[in-house]
Amino acid sequence: MATWLMMICMMIMPIFMASFVSADPELLQDVCVADLTSGVKLNGFPCKTNISADDFFFAGLAKPALTNNTLGATVSPASVQQITGLNTLGVSMARVDYAPGGLNPPHTHPRATEIVFMLEGELDVGFITTENKLFSKTIKKGEIFTFPRGLLHFQINNGKVPAAALAAFNSQLPGTQRAANALFGSSPMVDDNVLTKAFQIGTKEVEKIKSKFAPKK
Ligand code: GLV
Ligand code: MN
Numbered sequence: 001m002a003t004w005l006m007m008i009c010m011m012i013m014p015i016f017m018a019s020f021v022s023a024d025p026e027l028l029q030d031v032c033v034a035d036l037t038s039g040v041k042l043n044g045f046p047c048k049t050n051i052s053a054d055d056f057f058f059a060g061l062a063k064p065a066l067t068n069n070t071l072g073a074t075v076s077p078a079s080v081q082q083i084t085g086l087n088t089l090g091v092s093m094a095r096v097d098y099a100p101g102g103l104n105p106p107h108t109h110p111r112a113t114e115i116v117f118m119l120e121g122e123l124d125v126g127f128i129t130t131e132n133k134l135f136s137k138t139i140k141k142g143e144i145f146t147f148p149r150g151l152l153h154f155q156i157n158n159g160k161v162p163a164a165a166l167a168a169f170n171s172q173l174p175g176t177q178r179a180a181n182a183l184f185g186s187s188p189m190v191d192d193n194v195l196t197k198a199f200q201i202g203t204k205e206v207e208k209i210k211s212k213f214a215p216k217k
Contacts, residue, residue: 023090023111023112023113023149023170023171024044024088024089024090024111024170024171024172025043025044025088025090027088027089027090028088029047029088031047031051031085031088032044032045032046032047032087032088033047033048033051033055033056033084033085033087034046034047034048034080034084034085034086034087035047035048035084036081036084044080044087044088044172045080045084045087047087048084051085055083055084055085056083056085057083057085058078058082058083060076060078060082061076061078061093061094061095061166064097064162064164065095065097066097067097067098067099067102067162068099071102071103071104071105072098072099072100072101072102072103072157073096073097073098073099073102073103073104073155073157074096074097075094075095075096075104075176076094076095076096076097077092077093077094078092078093078094078095079092079093079094079169079172079173079174080092080172080173081173086172087172088172089172090170090171090172091168091169091170091171091172092112092168092169092171092172092173092174093166093167093168093169094166094167094169095119095164095165095166095167096116096155096164096165096167097162097163097164098121098123098155098156098157098162098163098164098165099157099162100157100159100160100161100162101156101157101158102156102157102162102163103154103155103156103157104154104155104156105154105178105179105180106128106152106153106154106178106179106180107152107153107154107176107177107178107179108150108151108152108153108176108177108179109147109149109150109169109171109174109175109176109177110149110150110174110175110177111149111171111173111174111175112149112169112170112171112174112175113146113147113148113149113169113170114146114147114153114167114168114169114174115144115145115146115147115167115168116139116144116145116146116147116155116165116166116167116168117142117143117144117165117166117167117168118139118140118141118142118143118144118163118164118165119141119164119165119166120141120161120162120163120164121140121141121157121159121161121162121163121164122138122139122140122141122157122158122159122163123138123139123140123155123156123157123158123159123163123165124136124137124138124155124156124157124158125137125138125139125145125147125153125154125155125156126153126154127147127148127151127152127153128151128152128153129151130151149170152179180209180213181213183195183198184206184209184210184212184213185210185213185214185215186215187215189210192206192207
């Protein structure tokens with residue numbers, strides 16, 4: 001009896017493991033180019049009928065993006081929203097450009113692990129585990145760093161020249177949640193008393209931070 005049970009467990013274990021370790025769901029067909037305009041709601045996007053090579057192509061990461069914004073960094077995504085052919089394929093990319101001093105602020109990707117490859121310059125990068133341990137490193141051109149799925153992470157260009165990195169994700173739409181924007185710029189807003197207590201600061205400070213992250217009307 002015990003042996004039978006063990007054999008059954010050994011047979012079904014890999015199936016469970018496979019479904020736990022994969023990020024996006026497994027493919028059920030060769031391609032399913034996303035119809036982003038469909039009103040049908042499902043997990044992913046419905047498939048288009050007329051497809052071409054262009055559905056799998058994107059030139060949007062070829063050039064550096066402008067970085068003249070508050071943070072001095074710009075993320076250019078290449079997800080299923082830009083490359084509809086990625087629908088159901090479980091992968092995507094992004095390019096991040098950083099001015100000197102530029103910051104990609106603390107954020108998480110709820111649906112993907114991220115791996116970055118430095119194209120140019122140098123970055124100080126890090127992620128924080130659920131036990132609040134920081135893993136950080138300086139990475140330069142040609143080097144790679146990994147941010148495990150769901151963990152808070154950031155990159156800052158402490159160098160004197162611009163930097164650029166290419167990020168790959170094991171999800172067609174990793175999702176990005178920036179910590180500061182989520183807490184201080186949500187709509188409707190999180191109550192001040194939640195934030196004063198959470199951050200151990202006064203209402204004035206909370207209001208000041210909120211004013212910087214208020215969603216644009
Ligand atoms: C970098 O962390 C990115 O999400 O593009
Ligand atoms: Mn990221």
